[in-house]
Amino acid sequence: MAKSIYRKLTGRKGxxxxxxxxxxxxxxxxxxKSTHLAEQYQRFALADIQAITITExxxxxxxxxxxxxxxxxxxxxxxxxxxxxxxxxxxxTGAVALAAVIVDLLRxxxxxCDLTTAVSRERLRPVSRLRTARSFLAIVEPAxxxxxxxxxxxxxxxxxxxxxxxxxxPQVPAPSSLLPEIVFxxxxxxAALILLALRFPRSQIDAVLxxxxxxxxxxxxxxxxxxxxxxxxHVIYALLLLAMVGIGWDAVGMGRNLRAMFNIAIxxxxxxKALEAWTQTPLQRSAVLSAVWRIVAGTGGLAAVFLxxxxx
Amino acid sequence: xxxxxxxxxxxxxxxxAEFWNRPEGVRCPGxxxxxxxxxFPAIAESRGGPLPEAIAADSEASCFYHSESRAAIPCxxxxxxxxxxxxxxxxxxxxxxxxFQSGVSARKIETVETRRTLYDNVAxxxxxxxxxxxxxxxxxxxAALWVVFRHxxxxxxxxxxxxxxxxxxxxxxxGEIAGVIAVIWAFTHVPPPAGTR
Numbered sequence: 065m066a067k068s069i070y071r072k073l074t075g076r077k078g079x080x081x082x083x084x085x086x087x088x089x090x091x092x093x094x095x096x097k098s099t100h101l102a103e104q105y106q107r108f109a110l111a112d113i114q115a116i117t118i119t120e121x122x123x124x125x126x127x128x129x130x131x132x133x134x135x136x137x138x139x140x141x142x143x144x145x146x147x148x149x150x151x152x153x154x155x156x157t158g159a160v161a162l163a164a165v166i167v168d169l170l171r172x173x174x175x176x177c178d179l180t181t182a183v184s185r186e187r188l189r190p191v192s193r194l195r196t197a198r199s200f201l202a203i204v205e206p207a208x209x210x211x212x213x214x215x216x217x218x219x220x221x222x223x224x225x226x227x228x229x230x231x232x233x234p235q236v237p238a239p240s241s242l243l244p245e246i247v248f249x250x251x252x253x254x255a256a257l258i259l260l261a262l263r264f265p266r267s268q269i270d271a272v273l274x275x276x277x278x279x280x281x282x283x284x285x286x287x288x289x290x291x292x293x294x295x296x297x298h299v300i301y302a303l304l305l306l307a308m309v310g311i312g313w314d315a316v317g318m319g320r321n322l323r324a325m326f327n328i329a330i331x332x333x334x335x336x337k338a339l340e341a342w343t344q345t346p347l348q349r350s351a352v353l354s355a356v357w358r359i360v361a362g363t364g365g366l367a368a369v370f371l372x373x374x375x376x
Numbered sequence: 377x378x379x380x381x382x383x384x385x386x387x388x389x390x391x392x393a394e395f396w397n398r399p400e401g402v403r404c405p406g407x408x409x410x411x412x413x414x415x416f417p418a419i420a421e422s423r424g425g426p427l428p429e430a431i432a433a434d435s436e437a438s439c440f441y442h443s444e445s446r447a448a449i450p451c452x453x454x455x456x457x458x459x460x461x462x463x464x465x466x467x468x469x470x471x472x473x474x475x476f477q478s479g480v481s482a483r484k485i486e487t488v489e490t491r492r493t494l495y496d497n498v499a500x501x502x503x504x505x506x507x508x509x510x511x512x513x514x515x516x517x518x519a520a521l522w523v524v525f526r527h528x529x530x531x532x533x534x535x536x537x538x539x540x541x542x543x544x545x546x547x548x549x550x551g552e553i554a555g556v557i558a559v560i561w562a563f564t565h566v567p568p569p570a571g572t573r
Contacts, residue, residue, distance in 0.1 A: 068536040087535050092487070096535060101501065102493045103533055114419040118401070119385030120410040176385040182418070185395045187385075197412075205414055215397060 070094060073200055074190040086190045086200070088207060093179070093186065106186065110211040116204065120195045121174035128169055135161035171195070196336045243287045244300045248365035250280055251307065255358035258351055277314065284308055303365045310357045317350040362366045382419075384411045428459035440472065451475055486534055495527035496541035503548040517552035520545050 073086040073093070082099040093113070095106040139158020142151040175199070177191035191197050254276050261270040283303050295301065381390035389406030393411045401412035428445035431438055439446040439459035447457035453475035464476045467487055471479065479485040499520045506516030525569045532539070 068534075070535045072535075085535075089487075094535070095569055096533075098494075100494070101497055104491050105489060105534060107487065112418055114418055115382045115413055115415040117382060117385050117391070117414070118412040119404070120401075122409070123388075144493050178383075178385045180382060182421075185383075201412075201414060204557075215417050215419070272567060 068163045077190040112181045119176045132165045247283045248362045251358040251362035255355040258355040299368045307361045426460040428461045499523040499545035503545045513552045515550040520549040
C-alpha cells in the first residue's frame with residue numbers, strides 16, 4: 065500500500081446509508097462521505113479556510129433520563145412474564161437500550177461544527193461532540209496557522225455590511241402545517257367508523273378503531289408538541305387540546321368496556337351459557353358520545369383551518 | 377479590511393469580531409448557546425485571483441491562450457507558456473487548463489477527484505449478500521470474482537485502505553462456487569438411500 069498523505073482527524077459519523085469522516089492532508093482538509101459502495105470527497109484548502117465555528121447544541125439530559133427510565137421499565141418486564149425466552153428477551157433488549165443511553169451520556173454534549181471559506185459554509189457532521197471538536201481544533205488550528213499565520217487583533221477587521229445587523233435574529237417564517245387538517249379529518253373518519261360499527265355490529269369495523277385511536281393520540285401529540293409554539297393559528301391548537309380531553313375520556317370508557325366484557329365473559333362461563341354478542345352492552349351510549357364529540361371537533365377544526373387559510 | 381460575518385451555527389446570528397478566537401467561546405445573543413469561533417487571516421484577504429500582466433515589448437513571450445498577456449511560467453506537462461490567469465497550481469505542479477482537464481478525465485490528479493467507487497466493497501457485497509437467499513449465489517459468486525479480477529488494480533479510496541476486502545471477497549466467492557459444484561456433484565453422483573425410490 066502506497067503511503068497516504070492523509071491523517072485521520074475524526075472517527076466515522078454514521079448516517080442512514082453510510083458515514084462521513086474528516087482527514088487532514090498537508091495542504092487541505094478532506095471531508096469524506098461514503099455510502100459503503102462509493103465515496104465522495106470535498107476538499108478545503110488550509111489557505112482558504114476563514115473560520116471554524118463550534119456551536120454547542122441544546123442540552124439533551126431530560127431526553128436521556130427519559131430514555132434510561134423507559135429502558136429500565138422495559139427490562140423490568142422480565143419479572144412480569146413466565147416464559148424463559150420472553151424473560152431473556154426483555155432483559156437483553158432493555159440492557160442494550162440502557163447501554164446505548166449510558167454510552168451517549170459518556171460521549172459528552174453534542175455540538176455543531178461549521179467551516180467557512182470565502183465561497184461556502186459547510187457543516188462538518190463528523191464533529192458532532194464537544195470532545196471531538198476540541199481534539200479536532202487542537203490539530204487543525206496549528207495546521208491552518210502554519211499556512212496562514214495567526215490573525216492578530218481581530219478588532220481591525222471590518223465585517224461586511226451584508227451581514228445582518230439587527231437587534232433580534234430575523235424571523236424565519238414557518239410554513240403552516242397540514243397536520244391539524246389531517247387530525248380533524250381523522251376525527252371525522254373515526255366518528256363515521258364508530259357509527260358504522262354501531263349500525264352494523266357484525267361487520268367487524270370496530271377492529272380498525274384501536275389503530276385509528278392510537279393514530280389520533282400520536283398525531284395530536286405531535287401537532288401540539290412540534291407546532292403549537294410556532295403556528296399562529298391558536299384556535300386550532302386549543303381545539304386539539306380539548307380533543308385530548310375527549311381522547312382521555314374515551315380511554316377511560318374503553319377501560320370500563322373491557323372490564324364489563326370480562327365480567328360478562330366470566331359470568332356466562334360460570335353459568336355454562338353460550339356467549340351473547342357483547343356489542344349489545346349498555347356502553348353503546350358512550351360510543352355515540354365518542355362519535356359526537358369527534359364530529360363536533362372535526363367539523364369545528366376544519367372550519368377554523370379553512371377560515372385561517374382564507375383570511376391570509 | 378472587509379470580511380464576511382462569522383455566524384452562530386444554530387441561529388446564524390453574527391458573532392462580533394471582539395469575540396473571535398476566544399477558547400471559552402461566547403454566549404450567542406440570538407439563541408443563548410455557546411459559540412466558539414476560530415477565525416483565520418484568510419477572512420481579511422481579498423477574493424480576487426492573480427491578474428495577468430500585459431506584454432510591454434515585442435520580444436516578450438506571450439501566453440499560449442492569451443496573446444496579449446505576458447507569459448509567466450511554462451506548463452509542467454506540455455511546456456506551453458502560460459500567463460498568471462492560465463497557470464493552475466496543483467500538487468506542486470503548474471498546469472495549463474487543457475492538461476489539467478485531461479488529468480482530471482484520466483484520473484491522474486488525485487487531489488481533484490470528487491468521487492471513487494469502492495470496488496472491494498462491491499465485490500464483498502456480491503459475494504455475501506446473495507448468499508442470504510442461497511440460490512442467487514450462482515450469479516453473485518462469479519460476479520464477485522469478476523469484479524475482483526477486473527478492478528484489482530483500480531484505485532480504491534484516496535484515504536488509507538488495504539485490499540483485505542478483495543482477498544475476503546475472492547475467498548468467499550471461491551468457497552461458494554466450490555459449494556455449488558459439490559451440491560451439483562452430489563445430486564448427480566450420490567445414489568439416494570435405499571427405500572426412498
